[in-house]
Amino acid sequence: MGTKTVDEAGTTEAAEVKPEHEAAAAEAGAAEETEEATAEADLVENGSESGEEGPSGVGQGAGAVVSAALGVVSLTGSWLGTVAAARQTLVGQLQTSSSAGVAKQIKAVYGDAWQASALWGGVFALLALIVGVVVLVRPAFGAPGKPQAAWIKSVAWGGVALGVIGLLLAVLKYTDVLLGLPSAG
Numbered sequence: 679m680g681t682k683t684v685d686e687a688g689t690t691e692a693a694e695v696k697p698e699h700e701a702a703a704a705e706a707g708a709a710e711e712t713e714e715a716t717a718e719a720d721l722v723e724n725g726s727e728s729g730e731e732g733p734s735g736v737g738q739g740a741g742a743v744v745s746a747a748l749g750v751v752s753l754t755g756s757w758l759g760t761v762a763a764a765r766q767t768l769v770g771q772l773q774t775s776s777s778a779g780v781a782k783q784i785k786a787v788y789g790d791a792w793q794a795s796a797l798w799g800g801v802f803a804l805l806a807l808i809v810g811v812v813v814l815v816r817p818a819f820g821a822p823g824k825p826q827a828a829w830i831k832s833v834a835w836g837g838v839a840l841g842v843i844g845l846l847l848a849v850l851k852y853t854d855v856l857l858g859l860p861s862a863g
Contacts, residue, residue, distance in 0.1 A: 735827055741813040742833035748806035749840020752799050753847065759798030766791040781861070789859045796851035803844030810837035 770786035778786075813834040817826045850856035 742830045745810035745837025752803035752844030759795045763791040763795040766794040800848030803841045807841030810834045
């Protein structure tokens with residue numbers, strides 16, 4: 679089937695238009711529109727209009743677990759705190775002569791080690807507290823439309839609570855309010 683077209687100069691040209699190509703083009707256009715409509719419906723249903731998936735929360739979940747673990751370490755002690763306390767005990771033994779008074783020996787050998795252990799417990803507690811707070815405030819700076827999973831909030835709050843308790847205990851240990859050194863006399 680042929681059609682005639684007239685250009686601006688007034689000449690007539692014969693143009694062939696094949697109806698089967700027109701039908702195929704129309705079907706392809708309809709299929710594209712259907713795919714676009716389906717994709718838009720999926721995006722609206724998922725709450726994301728940018729075409730990208732929102733954050734999965736894996737990093738926040740990991741941060742919450744790390745916060746809780748650091749809080750537990752601050753309460754139970756760490757390898758680093760144990761090594762620091764043993765080092766302080768050795769330093770105290772080396773610096774204290776056998777002729778020194780009992781009070782000075784107790785302070786140098788045991789008191790400084792106790793404070794080193796408390797100091798490292800406080801460091802882990804402070805880290806637990808900071809990581810937990812960062813995880814809890816992260817949604818305010820991320821994707822505000824996507825709520826944080828309940829388990830992430832719960833674990834992060836647990837880490838914050840353990841961090842606060844660990845920090846309080848570390849301060850009490852360091853200042854000898856909790857389980858202070860015995861008196862020598």
